Amino acid sequence: MGALLELTSKGIYCPPADLYLDPWRPVERAVITHAHSDHARWGMKQYIATPITVDLMHKRLGKNIQTQRISYKETFFHNGVQFSLHPAGHVPGSAQIRVEYKGEVWVFTGDFKIEPDAVSDPFESVPCHSMITECTFGLPIYRWPKSSTILHSIAQWHEQNKAQNLTTVLVGYSLGKAQRLLAGLSALGIPLRVHSTIADLNESIPTLRPYTSFIREWTKDTPNEVFKNDILIVPPAAADRTTLEKRLGPVKIGYCSGWMQLRGYKNRTTNIDKGFVLSDHADWNGLLQAIKQSGAQNIYTTHGYSSTFAQWLSENGWKAQPLQTEFISAETDVMVDE
Amino acid sequence: MKTLVHLLQTLEETSATHQKKEAIVLYLSSVNEIERLHTIALFCQRTPKRPVKIALFKQWIAEYLALPLWLIEECHHTVGDLSETISLLVSSETTEITTSLPDILQHLYELPGKPLEEIKSTIIYYWTHLDSYSCFVFNKLLSGNFRVGVSQNLIAQAIAVYTQQDVGKIHSALMGNWSPITHTWSELFHFTDHKVGSQPYPFYLAYPLEDTTLVTNNTDDWSAEYKWDGIRLQMVHRGQQTYLWSRGEELITDRFPEIVAAFQALPDGIVLDGELVVWDEQRTCSFPYLQKRIQRKNVTEKILTSYPAYVMVYDILEYQTKDCRSLPYVERRAILNTLLSSYPQERILLSKAYSFSNMESLNQLQLDAVQAGAEGLMIKRNQSEYQYGRKRGDWWKWKKEPFTVDAVLIYAMQGSGRRAGWYTDYTFAVWNGDQLVPFAKAYSGLSDSEIKELDAWIKKNTLEKFGPVRSVPAHHVFEIAFEGIALSSRHKSGIAVRFPRILRWRKDKPLNEANTLDDLNAMLSNGLS
Numbered sequence: 001m002g003a004l005l006e007l008t009s010k011g012i013y014c015p016p017a018d019l020y021l022d023p024w025r026p027v028e029r030a031v032i033t034h035a036h037s038d039h040a041r042w043g044m045k046q047y048i049a050t051p052i053t054v055d056l057m058h059k060r061l062g063k064n065i066q067t068q069r070i071s072y073k074e075t076f077f078h079n080g081v082q083f084s085l086h087p088a089g090h091v092p093g094s095a096q097i098r099v100e101y102k103g104e105v106w107v108f109t110g111d112f113k114i115e116p117d118a119v120s121d122p123f124e125s126v127p128c129h130s131m132i133t134e135c136t137f138g139l140p141i142y143r144w145p146k147s148s149t150i151l152h153s154i155a156q157w158h159e160q161n162k163a164q165n166l167t168t169v170l171v172g173y174s175l176g177k178a179q180r181l182l183a184g185l186s187a188l189g190i191p192l193r194v195h196s197t198i199a200d201l202n203e204s205i206p207t208l209r210p211y212t213s214f215i216r217e218w219t220k221d222t223p224n225e226v227f228k229n230d231i232l233i234v235p236p237a238a239a240d241r242t243t244l245e246k247r248l249g250p251v252k253i254g255y256c257s258g259w260m261q262l263r264g265y266k267n268r269t270t271n272i273d274k275g276f277v278l279s280d281h282a283d284w285n286g287l288l289q290a291i292k293q294s295g296a297q298n299i300y301t302t303h304g305y306s307s308t309f310a311q312w313l314s315e316n317g318w319k320a321q322p323l324q325t326e327f328i329s330a331e332t333d334v335m336v337d338e
Numbered sequence: 339m340k341t342l343v344h345l346l347q348t349l350e351e352t353s354a355t356h357q358k359k360e361a362i363v364l365y366l367s368s369v370n371e372i373e374r375l376h377t378i379a380l381f382c383q384r385t386p387k388r389p390v391k392i393a394l395f396k397q398w399i400a401e402y403l404a405l406p407l408w409l410i411e412e413c414h415h416t417v418g419d420l421s422e423t424i425s426l427l428v429s430s431e432t433t434e435i436t437t438s439l440p441d442i443l444q445h446l447y448e449l450p451g452k453p454l455e456e457i458k459s460t461i462i463y464y465w466t467h468l469d470s471y472s473c474f475v476f477n478k479l480l481s482g483n484f485r486v487g488v489s490q491n492l493i494a495q496a497i498a499v500y501t502q503q504d505v506g507k508i509h510s511a512l513m514g515n516w517s518p519i520t521h522t523w524s525e526l527f528h529f530t531d532h533k534v535g536s537q538p539y540p541f542y543l544a545y546p547l548e549d550t551t552l553v554t555n556n557t558d559d560w561s562a563e564y565k566w567d568g569i570r571l572q573m574v575h576r577g578q579q580t581y582l583w584s585r586g587e588e589l590i591t592d593r594f595p596e597i598v599a600a601f602q603a604l605p606d607g608i609v610l611d612g613e614l615v616v617w618d619e620q621r622t623c624s625f626p627y628l629q630k631r632i633q634r635k636n637v638t639e640k641i642l643t644s645y646p647a648y649v650m651v652y653d654i655l656e657y658q659t660k661d662c663r664s665l666p667y668v669e670r671r672a673i674l675n676t677l678l679s680s681y682p683q684e685r686i687l688l689s690k691a692y693s694f695s696n697m698e699s700l701n702q703l704q705l706d707a708v709q710a711g712a713e714g715l716m717i718k719r720n721q722s723e724y725q726y727g728r729k730r731g732d733w734w735k736w737k738k739e740p741f742t743v744d745a746v747l748i749y750a751m752q753g754s755g756r757r758a759g760w761y762t763d764y765t766f767a768v769w770n771g772d773q774l775v776p777f778a779k780a781y782s783g784l785s786d787s788e789i790k791e792l793d794a795w796i797k798k799n800t801l802e803k804f805g806p807v808r809s810v811p812a813h814h815v816f817e818i819a820f821e822g823i824a825l826s827s828r829h830k831s832g833i834a835v836r837f838p839r840i841l842r843w844r845k846d847k848p849l850n851e852a853n854t855l856d857d858l859n860a861m862l863s864n865g866l867s
Binding site: 139140141142143145146149261262263264265267268270273274305308312315 | 412418423
């Protein structure tokens with residue numbers, strides 16, 4: 001990597017500013033793209049992030065962490081290096097980090113999604129010379145259907161389940177996926193119940209407020225009768241069929257993730273009835289669109305199919321190389337924190 | 339096509355067998371007779387011939403998408419299934435084709451022999467005008483490996499409900515020579531009492547015996563036979579003609595002329611069930627010899643003498659042109675005895691039935707069987723009818739314990755289907771001095787969590803990549819079980835084992851305590867095979 005950003009054992013480092021981007025070991029100062037646990041980790045002396053991400057980090061990492069709130073497109077400086085955060089469209093509060101020094105511009109995308117949704121600020125292309133991009137779904141087999149199509153098929157499936165007196169449960173990550181489902185499904189007039197971990201995060205997400213009349217928390221006092229019409233949304237950790245059926249009677253479980261695109265992944269996700277292809281990441285075309293629009297010539301790839309994607313970019317006119325980051329363990333066993 | 343695609347999706351999403359059956363019955367009653375038969379044919383794995391080599395599909399896709407071939411290969415490795423890979427790469431958002439299933443299949447049947455350019459443009463047209471799931475199904479039809487995860491038994495039951503016929507008759511009808519091109523629905527499922535021509539009966543299959551007290555508690559009710567290590571064979575001898583059917587419902591008459599010749603001396607109107615075996619020089623049953631024999635389509639004099647085939651007959655299903663499957667086992671055996679002793683033939687031998695009085699004598703029979711080159715025993719209830727399909731209760735198979743060795747993992751390859759993206763196909767080696775020589779490949783036996791753990795380790799510790807295969811440092815020891823062992827010039831170790839599988843992950847075992855090639859050779863020379 002160049003001099004402005006470099007890869008160290010603690011994470012992506014900016015030497016002239018002496019700070020890290022999404023580091024995975026404790027450091028003095030960290031700029032954080034979003035609040036998912038593989039990007040916002042424990043132990044940093046200071047966290048710099050968007051206001052929503054800061055609120056979410058306080059929920060996940062504790063009240064006592066030291067934070068600095070930076071709004072989208074607001075610039076801030078460290079040792080003469082200029083930083084700004086730009087919407088990444090991944091989850092509420094998620095940002096790309098733009099770094100400029102002596103006329104050279106780098107962008108670290110963090111995780112991003114091109115297709116807009118109702119709860120996250122939509123992705124904005126940021127012109128740059130060098131780009132560190134995720135490529136969780138960096139193979140041409142990943143082509144997302146429109147999310148409106150998916151939401152309608154969820155609604156249709158829910159109708160079938162109701163007709164058979166079965167309760168519909170949807171599984172999605174508590175930050176991002178859950179809120180997209182909540183906004184998208186309440187717009188279709190479906191009453192929703194959420195698991196407490198999701199309800200807790202919802203408080204920090206202002207874009208969800210227009211939908212609150214449709215969303216109720218699922219508590220231990222919630223009578224089962226209400227579930228005739230409601231969809232229950234739970235995080236993967238709470239998706240155990242036996243536990244759910246003990247309280248709700250027979251259920252149908254749907255799993256929402258980009259990985260559901262592959263039959264093999266879907267079939268080995270045990271105990272689910274249906275997979276819905278709904279991802280918070282860019283697909284192949286989305287990744288290419290982001291790279292082309294940025295005008296960047298130097299591309300560094302992280303997450304997932306990084307070496308394959310970098311090789312393809314190299315063969316097609318970019319200077320590209322994979323980075324061994326620790327955002328996720330290894331290629332394709334990624335079914336963590338989308 | 340839409341109705342079939344809908345059925346397949348329903349089948350995939352339901353796990354309860356009765357719901358699957360209902361879905362099939364509903365489907366049968368909602369399509370016309372031609373589509374009905376085509377679909378049944380697909381479910382019974384009677385698919386059109388593949389019009390071109392699969393490798394061409396990848397080239398076409400690469401060309402069409404202007405992507406390099408290596409990237410298509412990479413996608414294929416990740417997905418693990420080419421039909422699915424193609425559907426993910428090029429299918430359209432919605433299906434824009436209304437062609438019916440029979441028309442599509444007709445189209446496919448006519449493709450072989452057409453100019454390559456025409457085949458290519460036809461196939462690409464379908465690929466790009468079907469939605470993802472339909473495209474996946476189309477590719478399964480196209481590549482000739484259509485699998486629906488529904489047993490033939492369930493198909494037969496569904497047809498039985500739909501046609502209001504006896505399920506046994508449906509089973510019989512589904513066997514033998516038919517295709518949706520040569521037969522119509524009513525020809526196939528219009529029954530007469532007499533079997534005609536080559537038509538075989540459905541095979542009766544046994545379950546493994548787990549609890550021996552089931553048979554030792556009342557030993558008078560049971561008989562034991564050797565479980566020969568060959569291939570199951572049904573011999574139909576009607577109208578001066580002999581037809582040999584394999585368990586896969588394949589006619590293999592031409593491959594065993596000596597058996598067919600022997601039947602010429604037998605009376606007409608009989609159907610026998612038995613095991614086809616090949617004897618080695620010591621006149622014991624040898625599976626490696628059988629494999630050498632069965633691969634040959636062109637049976638030369640030399641093959642006939644080097645690998646002589648015999649049938650060990652243990653049941654009779656038709657006698658004097660009459661179906662005798664409902665007679666008790668002992669009565670059928672009596673008929674069989676009389677028949678074979680009246681018409682003795684060197685190549686058609688009676689597989690003896692033995693009585694036993696307790697566990698001890700059963701164990702002795704087991705040892706005798708293994709000595710004779712058999713795999714173990716079949717234990718059959720004396721009053722049992724000849725049923726069809728795999729049923730519990732009357733017929734059991736009881737096999738000897740497998741051989742086991744501790745071996746070292748040295749290569750891994752990505753799996754397919756639900757193992758896609760995971761390294762699940764392993765190559766194991768044993769020590770030869772300080773070298774590790776590969777001797778077996780295995781992919782079954784680990785739990786999902788063990789697979790995940792091993793997969794993560796493989797990805798972190800890869801030494802080299804050769805296409806989909808990775809080499810890893812010698813580190814992990816596994817206990818490998820297998821059924822037989824034989825010399826082989828095709829393997830580096832000089833040894834080939836049968837049905838290798840993983841018994842357990844020996845994390846407790848140091849690397850240097852894995853078995854050696856000498857150990858394997860000792861098993862071989864001890865005549866354990």
